[in-house]
Amino acid sequence: MAADPTTTPDRGLLRRFVTWLPARVDRRVITAAWASLVVQVGIVGTGGLVRLTGSGLGCPTWPRCTDDSLVPTAEMGIHGVIEFGNRMLTFILVIVAVTMFVFVVRMRRERRDLFWLSLAIGLYVPLQAIIGGITVLTNLNPYVVGLHYFASVILVGLATVLVQRVYAAPGPRVRAVPGWYAATAHLTSLLVAVTVIVGILVTGSGPHAGDGGAARNGLNPEFMQHVHSWPAYALLLVTLVLLAGAGRTPPHLRLRLWVGLLLAVEAAQTAVGLWQARAGLPIVLVNIHMVLAVLLVAAMTAVVLHLKASAQAPADVPAYAGSVGTASAASRQDS
Numbered sequence: 001m002a003a004d005p006t007t008t009p010d011r012g013l014l015r016r017f018v019t020w021l022p023a024r025v026d027r028r029v030i031t032a033a034w035a036s037l038v039v040q041v042g043i044v045g046t047g048g049l050v051r052l053t054g055s056g057l058g059c060p061t062w063p064r065c066t067d068d069s070l071v072p073t074a075e076m077g078i079h080g081v082i083e084f085g086n087r088m089l090t091f092i093l094v095i096v097a098v099t100m101f102v103f104v105v106r107m108r109r110e111r112r113d114l115f116w117l118s119l120a121i122g123l124y125v126p127l128q129a130i131i132g133g134i135t136v137l138t139n140l141n142p143y144v145v146g147l148h149y150f151a152s153v154i155l156v157g158l159a160t161v162l163v164q165r166v167y168a169a170p171g172p173r174v175r176a177v178p179g180w181y182a183a184t185a186h187l188t189s190l191l192v193a194v195t196v197i198v199g200i201l202v203t204g205s206g207p208h209a210g211d212g213g214a215a216r217n218g219l220n221p222e223f224m225q226h227v228h229s230w231p232a233y234a235l236l237l238v239t240l241v242l243l244a245g246a247g248r249t250p251p252h253l254r255l256r257l258w259v260g261l262l263l264a265v266e267a268a269q270t271a272v273g274l275w276q277a278r279a280g281l282p283i284v285l286v287n288i289h290m291v292l293a294v295l296l297v298a299a300m301t302a303v304v305l306h307l308k309a310s311a312q313a314p315a316d317v318p319a320y321a322g323s324v325g326t327a328s329a330a331s332r333q334d335s
Contacts, residue, residue: 021106025166029114032100033166036121037159039096041294043089044152047132048290050086052283056140056210058083062133090129097122100162111170117162124155140214142204149200149290156294160301169310176309177249184242185307188262191235192300196293198228208286225277232270239263242303253306262299268292 022029050056058072058079059065065072065084072080101118108115128151135144175182205219239262246255269292276285 018106022103023106025107025111025114029100029103030166032096032103033159033163035096036100036118037156037163037298039089039093040152040155040159041291041298043086043093044149044156044294045287045291046086046089047149047152048287050083051145051210052208052287053079053082054211055079055082056145056214057136059087059136062136087129087132090125090132093125094122097125113165113170114162117158117165121155121158121162124151124158128152128155140210142209142215142217145210146200146204149203150197153196153294153297157297157301160298161305164302164305169312172311173308174311175307176253177255177307181242181245181249182307184238184245185304188235188238188242189300189304191231191238192296194231195228195235196297198224198231199289199293202228203286203290206281208281208283228273232266232273236263236266236270239266250309253309255303255306258299258303258306262296262303265292265296265299269296 050058055078058076058081061067064070065080065087066076072084097118101115101122104111104114104118128148131144131148131151135141135148138144177185201217201219202221202224204217205221205224206216207221209216239259242259243256243263246259249255269289272285272289272292276282276289279285
């Protein structure tokens with residue numbers, strides 16, 4: 001008698017694998033989400049190391065390391081090893097992104113937020129790698145290098161949202177803070193974006209081009225440092241307003257904690273920025289400053305995400321949050 005094709009070993013193995021996949025958010029999903037954030041921040045640090053050690057053209061072409069070799073040769077020295085090593089880390093980002101996506105596939109109907117976030121990160125990682133390749137092919141054009149860094153900024157922001165969402169209840173969310181507080185938080189977000197973008201331009205005007213033959217953007221680095229400080233100090237001031245007003249927000253949002261974290265990152269970023277400027281931009285401090293910039297984005301993202309609460313629990317949401325009852329009723333009808 002012929003074997004039933006539905007009971008072949010391959011189908012049985014696939015069925016067991018699908019059954020093993022999470023059907024709800026569990027420790028595996030949470031771990032994968034945190035891993036996504038950690039590797040996205042980590043690649044900023046290693047990418048900064050490439051640039052600050054002058055290894056940006058350690059592999060002079062892309063996607064191969066040289067025209068004749070996929071890997072660095074002995075003649076290329078330590079710069080080739082550093083640049084190629086950073087390229088290999090992209091595969092770790094891909095593995096983590098694919099793992100996260102696979103972990104949420106089974107719950108794609110119940111947790112569309114996690115499905116689309118993990119898909120966006122998974123598609124963005126190769127795009128970031130392509131931008132990195134273009135930086136090499138353009139001989140480290142400072143604006144393309146800046147775009148490559150900003151791609152990491154966006155990925156860190158997306159990974160932060162992913163981490164927050166694995167802990168949050170699914171379904172609609174409503175504003176749970178006063179309107180003036182939400183507006184102040186969004187103004188703070190704008191200042192964070194301006195500070196980071198101007199910081200990218202400052203770096204593009206300074207001495208760390210990633211290679212001795214790479215061009216700078218032509219801006220005056222001393223003047224740009226002053227320009228960079230203006231939104232940074234405004235950011236500190238507005239964050240203090242957020243911290244002072246956090247006491248008038250619902251305790252379960254824990255905005256004091258998140259705004260306090262944001263303020264701590266800003267203080268560290270400011271201290272390192274002043275130190276590196278006075279010390280002549282040593283590579284260790286510059287690299288720390290680059291990593292702190294994306295941590296600043298992560299902290300700001302966390303603050304914004306905690307301005308809203310689940311519409312499923314209207315009793316915990318103040319009346320000024322809007323049509324909470326309407327949203328909750330709609331959710332019950334949908335279910």
